[in-house]
Amino acid sequence: MNTNSKAPLLKVDDIHVYYGSIHAIKGISFEVNEGEIVTLIGANGAGKSTTLNTVSGLLKPRLGMISFNGESIVGMGASRIVAKGMALCPEGRRVFQQMTVRENLEMGGFTRPADEIPASLEDVFKRFPRLKEREKQVAGTLSGGEQQMLAMGRALMSKPKLLMLDEPSMGLAPILVEQIFDIIKELHGAGVTILLVEQNAQMALSIADRAYVLGTGKITISGNAADVLADDRVRAAYLGG
Amino acid sequence: MVSFLRFFINGISLGSVYAIIALGYTMVYGIAKMLNFAHGDVIMVGAYIAFCAMSYLNLPPLLAVLCAMVVCTCLGVVIEGLAYRPLRQAAKLAVLITAIGVSYLLQNTALLIWSSNPKVFPSVFNVGQIRLFDGNLVISSETILTIVANIVIMIALTLFTSRTKMGKAMRAVSEDRGAAELMGINVNRTISLTFAIGSALAAIAGVLLCSSYPTLQPTTGSMPGIKAFTAAVFGGIGSIPGAMIGGLLLGIIEILGKAYISTELGDALVFAVLIVVLLFKPAGLLGKPIREKV
Ligand SMILES: Nc1ncnc2c1ncn2[C@@H]1O[C@H](COP(=O)(O)OP(=O)(O)OP(=O)(O)O)[C@@H](O)[C@H]1O
Ligand SMILES: [Mg+2]
Numbered sequence: 001m002n003t004n005s006k007a008p009l010l011k012v013d014d015i016h017v018y019y020g021s022i023h024a025i026k027g028i029s030f031e032v033n034e035g036e037i038v039t040l041i042g043a044n045g046a047g048k049s050t051t052l053n054t055v056s057g058l059l060k061p062r063l064g065m066i067s068f069n070g071e072s073i074v075g076m077g078a079s080r081i082v083a084k085g086m087a088l089c090p091e092g093r094r095v096f097q098q099m100t101v102r103e104n105l106e107m108g109g110f111t112r113p114a115d116e117i118p119a120s121l122e123d124v125f126k127r128f129p130r131l132k133e134r135e136k137q138v139a140g141t142l143s144g145g146e147q148q149m150l151a152m153g154r155a156l157m158s159k160p161k162l163l164m165l166d167e168p169s170m171g172l173a174p175i176l177v178e179q180i181f182d183i184i185k186e187l188h189g190a191g192v193t194i195l196l197v198e199q200n201a202q203m204a205l206s207i208a209d210r211a212y213v214l215g216t217g218k219i220t221i222s223g224n225a226a227d228v229l230a231d232d233r234v235r236a237a238y239l240g241g
Numbered sequence: 242m243v244s245f246l247r248f249f250i251n252g253i254s255l256g257s258v259y260a261i262i263a264l265g266y267t268m269v270y271g272i273a274k275m276l277n278f279a280h281g282d283v284i285m286v287g288a289y290i291a292f293c294a295m296s297y298l299n300l301p302p303l304l305a306v307l308c309a310m311v312v313c314t315c316l317g318v319v320i321e322g323l324a325y326r327p328l329r330q331a332a333k334l335a336v337l338i339t340a341i342g343v344s345y346l347l348q349n350t351a352l353l354i355w356s357s358n359p360k361v362f363p364s365v366f367n368v369g370q371i372r373l374f375d376g377n378l379v380i381s382s383e384t385i386l387t388i389v390a391n392i393v394i395m396i397a398l399t400l401f402t403s404r405t406k407m408g409k410a411m412r413a414v415s416e417d418r419g420a421a422e423l424m425g426i427n428v429n430r431t432i433s434l435t436f437a438i439g440s441a442l443a444a445i446a447g448v449l450l451c452s453s454y455p456t457l458q459p460t461t462g463s464m465p466g467i468k469a470f471t472a473a474v475f476g477g478i479g480s481i482p483g484a485m486i487g488g489l490l491l492g493i494i495e496i497l498g499k500a501y502i503s504t505e506l507g508d509a510l511v512f513a514v515l516i517v518v519l520l521f522k523p524a525g526l527l528g529k530p531i532r533e534k535v
Contacts, residue, residue, distance in 0.1 A: 056423060057422075058419055058422060058423070077422070078419075078422035078423055078425075079422050079424075079425045079426055079427045079428070080425075082423065082424065082425035083425055087423070088423050090419070090420060090423060094417055094419070094420040094423075095420075096412070096413050096416045096417065096420065097416060098412070098416060098529075099409070099412060099413065099416070103409055103412075106406075106409065107409060107410070107413050107421070107424045107426070108424055110406070110410065110424045110425045110426055111424075111425035114406075154424070155423075158424075158425065
């Protein structure tokens with residue numbers, strides 16, 4: 001173990017997040033090191049999306065520190081954080097329904113210089129050939145699986161060091177879930193660090209290096225993915241015994 | 242027949258002014274999700290600025306319009322920054338009341354500066370007319386200019402929103418503000434830009450309106466503002482082509498209604514048609530049905 005040799009890419013330290021008077025995140029801390037796949041699992045309403053939205057800058061923590069690449073990003077605002085090399089593929093995909101596939105991808109590359117866009121588009125189309133076929137189609141008319149691919153492609157257009165995925169397999173048929181996980185592994189192989197939130201704990205733990213289990217607003221269990229997968233409490237609560 | 246044609250052309254001309262104003266309402270609504278009730282009064286300010294530039298500074302008309310556009314653009318951005326931006330997270334009602342407050346503020350400031358005595362807007366764009374049907378149908382240069390201006394603005398805006406990076410960013414913000422932020426789009430800056438464009442168009446509309454209806458006073462913007470807002474709803478609020486169609490139809494209905502049904506009821510007729518349309522198409526002619534986000 002030489003995790004000390006390098007500071008973590010993402011460090012979240014004791015953050016508290018509120019929705020009005022609702023205390024949704026009650027002091028959680030975790031880290032993601034460069035080159036890892038880290039997964040965050042937990043029951044519905046545990047606060048997984050709130051955590052990712054806070055890290056990405058859409059929500060502001062009332063207390064606590066978040067640093068990315070050694071720099072504090074608390075209060076920076078989502079639009080500036082993207083340019084630092086972090087992308088969130090949000091829950092429910094949230095592609096721009098009335099814009100074409102290509103326009104969605106262009107928006108993903110909003111922070112990048114115009115002359116780098118064509119090459120990135122090519123990369124995304126190579127990874128997702130289906131999107132190339134649908135280039136001029138309006139995103140709202142894509143199937144659920146295609147929309148998920150578009151959402152991931154769009155996030156990749158910003159060339160992120162850290163890609164955060166919020167339930168990428170939601171609502172997809174098993175074969176597509178398989179495909180999405182394959183793509184996540186490929187991206188990881190290509191050097192992208194990944195923070196993955198999943199309902200499908202079994203699959204998430206099987207590809208992750210490390211895992212954190214979120215109870216209501218707090219981290220209850222953490223460790224190597226294999227250990228978490230073997231943990232009786234996790235098996236009982238999230239893996240159906 | 243010739244008189245019908247005359248009314249029809251006048252309707253298109255008035256409708257073009259409504260359409261240009263309606264664009265400001267519809268773009269701001271689409272992106273900031275608010276009704277900027279002060280928009281009508283920005284028209285009035287634009288007309289006064291152009292009036293002063295021509296009458297007191299003796300500037301040529303085109304330069305006067307440019308002055309009005311610059312002043313209104315700044316005004317729109319300042320209004321958004323000072324009055325609306327602090328309320329970005331506030332309840333819709335608070336924003337609406339603020340907008341009404343800004344509207345009165347502009348009217349009263351204009352009253353203070355220019356008094357309530359109507360000014361007669363110079364007929365600067367009257368450079369001749371076209372006579373058809375042995376002189377029975379006269380089309381003034383103002384009418385032609387208004388219609389041409391509307392067409393040019395529509396084409397320019399369509400190209401802007403479909404081709405440019407900032408235009409696409411505007412569409413992205415109007416669809417999903419949070420997702421747009423995740424793309425790295427600065428939402429505040431995009432909203433400012435929308436107010437800037439809408440207000441610049443309001444200045445043009447003010448000058449065009451006063452060229453055809455030359456009485457200028459602090460309340461000049463109110464009624465056209467309300468009608469243009471109606472046109473925006475009529476066409477489907479948030480939709481740029483909707484504003485165009487809504488504005489044109491409204492102008493035509495108003496002029497034909499006044500000519501053939503009743504001068505007094507012309508305005509009421511406009512709203513009656515709106516109500517009927519909304520009964521059958523609640524989102525307006527080109528509006529998208531509102532989807533609730535889960
Ligand atoms: N906009 C909001 N306003 C108020 N409360 C909210 C809001 N969004 C989430 N919450 C609350 O915060 C808590 C955490 O929600 P969050 O969406 O982060 O859960 P999650 O772990 O992502 O759940 P799921 O697996 O269902 O996506 C929940 O109790 C939820 O009701
Ligand atoms: Mg969630």
